[in-house]
Amino acid sequence: MSSGPTSDRTRLRREADRGSHDPELIRSIIDAAPMCHLGLTDHDGHPLVIPTIHARVGEQLYVHGSAASRTLRRLAEGIEVCCTITHLDGIVLARSAFWSSMNYRSVMIFGRARLVTDPEEIELALDAIVEHIAPGRSAEVRRSTPKEIGATKVLALTIDEASAKVRTGDPNDDPADLDPEVGAEVGAGVWAGVIPVTTQFGSPIPAANLDNEVPLPTSARGLLEHDER
């Protein structure tokens, strides 16, 4: 990945001070997110936004789905996509409605989806998706059969045209709202700050058909130990 804008689309415009092309930052935002929103244009020219899980291997972002899915078939045509990943990190309560905001980390990746056809790359991508969601899980589960792999489409997007945007910290209030002369009724007396937002994992719920003697696996224990993303 380049650390500058690699295209007109990834040049940061609005609130450019929040933006970055730092590859490490971009990778960290991608890797910390359980899912992404993939945008494409359908055959009729209408936009479509699909929530889906993903995994990154080097500079490849992989997504997968049913080979029978119309959207996956459309993506497999090699069309342009925009993959957006967003972490909501906090609610920023300013003294005014106008300066109220959100703390977040987001990434946008542009490019053309590529249908993965090489069996080794398909296996690598499917393992990576399982590992992305629950590290260690791919070694615990029954591996996919050729029939199951045949029922799955894997798509790749090269992460070379991407940008990140991050907002952290306090509200940026209008200085006039902090003036004690103006008084409580305008803004100086209004509470301001950030309410952090986190994603957490709860207690595992064993499947109804699970034999009681089967212990909680390493992957599930790992999720509970790192219960914040």
Next chain:
Amino acid sequence: MSSGPTSDRTRLRREADRGSHDPELIRSIIDAAPMCHLGLTDHDGHPLVIPTIHARVGEQLYVHGSAASRTLRRLAEGIEVCCTITHLDGIVLARSAFWSSMNYRSVMIFGRARLVTDPEEIELALDAIVEHIAPGRSAEVRRSTPKEIGATKVLALTIDEASAKVRTGDPNDDPADLDPEVGAEVGAGVWAGVIPVTTQFGSPIPAANLDNEVPLPTSARGLLEHDER
């Protein structure tokens, strides 16, 4: 809202058993989400997916942004959009990689964005957005000035072409993986179940420039009392 598919786009295809056109379900998913991902096609025909906060008033979904934003100006042309809202509710660990899944609630809304120009509707939408994020907050903050409102664009999308998709509960394992005859190495001995995922609010962080005597307001206390969405 109609309770059936109102267009070809909202007809449920893949995993139609997870889908619904129930207006109440659709509204509840929209209202419980702090943000949405808005998909559009830019002037060059490329897809673009923007994370943004939203609010629903009746059958209108409102979003807002800077009047100077290129994306907002593009949306204000009345172009087609797809607004997708997703709650990730659980990681579904099946006995096999193939049947592993996620529990989620999602909504897709299709339509044309409408630039809101009526001053009363603008005010109603901006209040609704503040209230959506932090109920009670609009009465606590300094209200927007005409200049601030002038720097803001509000867009509306009518929620009349929408569908929901929901997955809940246990993994749907391949019955062969539950057969104790086949033994632990294939699937019957693998732990299966759901790891719940929740979004939580943490302890408020007062702004560095906040007067210590300003108490935590009703809106922030409300978020902490309902700290799970």
